[in-house]
Amino acid sequence: MWRDALLVAGKDLRIEYRSRVTLNQIVPFALIVVVLFGLALGPDKTMLEATASGLFWIAVLLVTVLAVQRSFAIESADDARDGLRLSGLDPGGIFVGKAGAIAVELVVLEVLLAVVASFLYDVHLTSALFLGAICVLATIGLSAIGTLYGAVAAGTRVRETLLPLLFFPVVAPVLLAATNAWKAGLAGAPSHGLHWLVLLGAFGISYVAIGSVAFGSFLEDR
Amino acid sequence: MSGYIEAGYIIAFSVLGTYATSVVVRERAAGTRLRRRNYDATRAGSPAGRDKDAPVGN
Amino acid sequence: MTLLTTRQETPDDAPRPDQDTRGQGQRASRRASHILSAFGFFGFVGLCFTVWLGLWITPPDEFMGNLVRLLYVHPPLAWVAFLAYGVAFLSSLAYLWPRTRSLVLDRLAGASAEVGVVFTGLTLVTGSIWGRPTWGTYWTWDPLLTTTALLFVLYLGYLALRQVPGDAEVRARRCAIGALVAFIDVPIVYFSVIWWKSLHQAPTVLDPINGKTYVHGSMAWTLLLGFVSFTLVYVWLVGHRYRLAELRDREDDEGLEAAIAERRAEANP
Numbered sequence: 001m002w003r004d005a006l007l008v009a010g011k012d013l014r015i016e017y018r019s020r021v022t023l024n025q026i027v028p029f030a031l032i033v034v035v036l037f038g039l040a041l042g043p044d045k046t047m048l049e050a051t052a053s054g055l056f057w058i059a060v061l062l063v064t065v066l067a068v069q070r071s072f073a074i075e076s077a078d079d080a081r082d083g084l085r086l087s088g089l090d091p092g093g094i095f096v097g098k099a100g101a102i103a104v105e106l107v108v109l110e111v112l113l114a115v116v117a118s119f120l121y122d123v124h125l126t127s128a129l130f131l132g133a134i135c136v137l138a139t140i141g142l143s144a145i146g147t148l149y150g151a152v153a154a155g156t157r158v159r160e161t162l163l164p165l166l167f168f169p170v171v172a173p174v175l176l177a178a179t180n181a182w183k184a185g186l187a188g189a190p191s192h193g194l195h196w197l198v199l200l201g202a203f204g205i206s207y208v209a210i211g212s213v214a215f216g217s218f219l220e221d222r
Numbered sequence: 223m224s225g226y227i228e229a230g231y232i233i234a235f236s237v238l239g240t241y242a243t244s245v246v247v248r249e250r251a252a253g254t255r256l257r258r259r260n261y262d263a264t265r266a267g268s269p270a271g272r273d274k275d276a277p278v279g280n
Numbered sequence: 281m282t283l284l285t286t287r288q289e290t291p292d293d294a295p296r297p298d299q300d301t302r303g304q305g306q307r308a309s310r311r312a313s314h315i316l317s318a319f320g321f322f323g324f325v326g327l328c329f330t331v332w333l334g335l336w337i338t339p340p341d342e343f344m345g346n347l348v349r350l351l352y353v354h355p356p357l358a359w360v361a362f363l364a365y366g367v368a369f370l371s372s373l374a375y376l377w378p379r380t381r382s383l384v385l386d387r388l389a390g391a392s393a394e395v396g397v398v399f400t401g402l403t404l405v406t407g408s409i410w411g412r413p414t415w416g417t418y419w420t421w422d423p424l425l426t427t428t429a430l431l432f433v434l435y436l437g438y439l440a441l442r443q444v445p446g447d448a449e450v451r452a453r454r455c456a457i458g459a460l461v462a463f464i465d466v467p468i469v470y471f472s473v474i475w476w477k478s479l480h481q482a483p484t485v486l487d488p489i490n491g492k493t494y495v496h497g498s499m500a501w502t503l504l505l506g507f508v509s510f511t512l513v514y515v516w517l518v519g520h521r522y523r524l525a526e527l528r529d530r531e532d533d534e535g536l537e538a539a540i541a542e543r544r545a546e547a548n549p
Contacts, residue, residue, distance in 0.1 A: 148461060152454055156444045165440055166458065169433040170465045173472040180476060199472055206464060214457045227349050230409040231331065234353050234402050238513070241398050245520045252527035259534065 001093040001212075008089065008097025013104065015074055022105050026066050030113055033059045038120050048121040053182035056117050057175055061142070063109055064171075065164050067102050068146035072154040081154075091216030095147060099211065103143040110135045123186060130190035131182060137197060138178040140204035145170050148211045151218040174203060320516035326509030333502040341499075347413060352502050354406040356510040358428060361403050364396025364514065365431060365463065368438070372459035375452060386452035387529070389459060390442050391521035395514060397435040403428050423473040430469050434462040448529060 016022050037055045041047045048055075075081045084094060114135075118125050125131060149166045153159040177196040184193030334352035341348035368389040375385040407425050408418045419425070441458045444451065 145461070148457075152441070152458060155454075156446075158440075158444060162440060162444070166437045169430055169437060170462060172430055173465065173468045176472045176476050195475060199468070199475075203468060207461070210461060210464070214460070217453050217457065226409050226413050227335070227346055230350050230353060230406050231335065233405055233409075234357065235327070235331070237398065237402055241395075242513075242517060242520075245517060245524060249520055249524040249527065252524060252531060256527055256531055256534070259531075259538065 001090045001096070004089040004093025005096035005100060008094050009100040009104070010097075012071060012074070012098060012101035016101070016105065021070055022067065022109075026063060026070065026105075027109065027112065029066060030059055030063045030109055031116060033062055034113060034117055034120060045122045049123055052117060052121040052123045053186060054179045055121070056113060056182065057138075057179045059113055059117075060106070060110055060138075060178075061168065061171065061175060063113075064102075064106060064142045064146050065167055067105055067109075068143075068150040068167075069160070069163060071098055071102050071147070072150045072159075075154065092212035095151075095211050095215035096208070099140075099143040099147040099208070102146060103139045106139045106143060107135060110139065125186070126188045127185040127190045130185045130193070133197065134178055134181045134185065134193070134200065137200040137204055138174050141174050141200060141207055142171055144204065144207040144211045148207070148214065151215060155218070174200065177203075316516060316519040319512050319519070323509050323512030323514075323516055326505055326512060330502060330506045330509050333498065333505065338498045338502050344414070347410065348499070350406060350410045351499075352506040354403065354410055355503070356506040357399050357406060358403040358424070359507060360510050360514045361396055361400040361428065361431065363511070364392045364399060364518075365435070365466070367392040367518070368396065369459055369463035372456035372463075375456045376460070383448055383452060383529070386448075386455065387522055387525040388518070389455065391518045391525055393435055393438050393442070393459075394521055395517045397432065397439060399510075399514070400428060400432045400435060404432060421473070421477065423470060423477060426473045427466065427470045431466060434465065438462060448532075 034055070037059070038048060041051065041055075075084065111132075114125060114131070117123065146167060149163055149170075153163040153166065156162060177199045181193035181196035181200070184190060184196075330352055334349050338349070338352075340346045371385040371389040371392070374380045375382070375389070404425070407428070411420055412418050438455065438458055441455050442451070444454070446454075
């Protein structure tokens, strides 16, 4: 299964490398979101500084939806889904591969967003290692849910509106955990955020497990 | 203060009642449509008018 | 499986040798209809008594005053909301298990979810109405209330998933997995909100049941009656909603058959 996962992840990342859609479209979108938050919450930096971690993570959530849509849009061209189904790859592996590719793209985006946000919102990225760990763990959960629901929505005609509706409520705990952990980290007290790490880890593990088992049935149906 | 209590009860029960009515009405309508279609189909002699309650086979 | 459908009118048919089996099936479904109606009847009567007792007979609470009367309505609604979700989850799980796979379970999940969303919405509304005079605000980020709000949105997502057209089995599988993912999320949400609230030392007296009030005497009985009545009504609603789903599925199936038959009839005049 892991070999199949690497194969699929490699394929997705290579497509991204050649088409650069994430770079050309999703990254600017993320940046715009961060700027819009700044515009909405006023030029007075105190509000922005206080809400910085929340704004960051909402931006990440929005970007995740786009990344997932993109990941499944590649499959719709040239009957790639049928190709995937007939390839004999382990469905769990396909799931982990797709989720993994999304996760990699997201982590890169998060680093970029963090730097830009710290710049715009006047926030110092203290305990950066802790912040990074949160990012990685949260991203695992986000990409697992995203890939699962992305597959569900991809087979329908209402995929653009269905995916956000399904995705956002389920990842609410990730938003809570990541935001509060980041708050603790930014305030220089990462030890206060350790239980959030545990929650994020549990979330990620559960949904990666569920996803690898359930994904097979989505490939089967037309 | 008591206005809140009455409002709560009224809202809760009227919504429930409306929903219950809607379910029953929709159910009757679907049943009528089904019965009418089966009756018409049987009169026309098409195989679709077969009674679905009959055991399959034999 | 036509467990709960009403008996169909059949035009004059020659009596068939297997008439008896069909009669038995129809007797069983009539019995089921009667049982369902009993649930509805007793639930309705119970609700009437709950309202009567709740609004007039029971005394006002020493702390909350008359507001305690909402206690007979809000917690039962919340209980049914979570019960409905649990039923939807369990039947979805059973559907995914190959041994017990059956479209009955899928329809049950859908019916329970639709009824559940109504109860969840009402829970939120009655909770808000309680909150306004008690704490001066329509909404508090109380763990239970917030989890209920999220439950509401999760339900809506599930119902949206059910609307997506497709082959019955494909839709059933899709929805079952959706229900699985969403339901497992609920305890995670609950605990994360509790941790979140504890950070800010918010007052924890927000759960109406665990409030400072001592529920005893006629109030306790009324509360119990409320729980039982709403549960009976829930069963009745799900039964009818299930029947509606079954009728609709049959309509689709037979509609397809009729269309095919018509085409064939056209082809062979």
